[in-house]
Amino acid sequence: MGLQLFAADEVASRTVTALLPPDNVSGKELVSAMRERGIVIAGGQGAYEDKIVRIGHMGFAHEDDMREVLAALGEVLSKVSV
Numbered sequence: 001m002g003l004q005l006f007a008a009d010e011v012a013s014r015t016v017t018a019l020l021p022p023d024n025v026s027g028k029e030l031v032s033a034m035r036e037r038g039i040v041i042a043g044g045q046g047a048y049e050d051k052i053v054r055i056g057h058m059g060f061a062h063e064d065d066m067r068e069v070l071a072a073l074g075e076v077l078s079k080v081s082v
Contacts, residue, residue, distance in 0.1 A: 001070075001077050006052050015058035018044070020051065025080055027053050033076040039069055 002025075006018035021030055027050045031043045044052040057066060 001074050003073075003077075015056065017055045017057065018052050019055070021053060022077070025077060027051055029080045030073075030076060033080050034069075034072060037072050037076070039072050041069070041073075 002022035004020040005012070006020050007013070012018075021027055027043050027048075030053050031041055034041050042054040042056070043049055044054070055066075055069060
């Protein structure tokens with residue numbers, strides 16, 4: 001999909017995955033487009049506000065939920081660009 005992991009494995013969270021979108025994709029637009037599909041992901045904070053997106057996967061999140069999020073993310077990434 002053109003996404004890169006933001007954190008190295010040794011410091012990455014087990015409950016949230018932070019991703020760097022492709023250079024031509026705004027993090028804010030990606031978050032907004034996902035929300036329009038009923039899927040809530042978060043943007044970055046501070047200096048990373050428009051640079052990363054964060055996907056939570058704790059609590060009652062299951063594999064099927066993550067598959068749904070990733071499928072929607074793939075569709076959105078093919079349509080969203082700056």
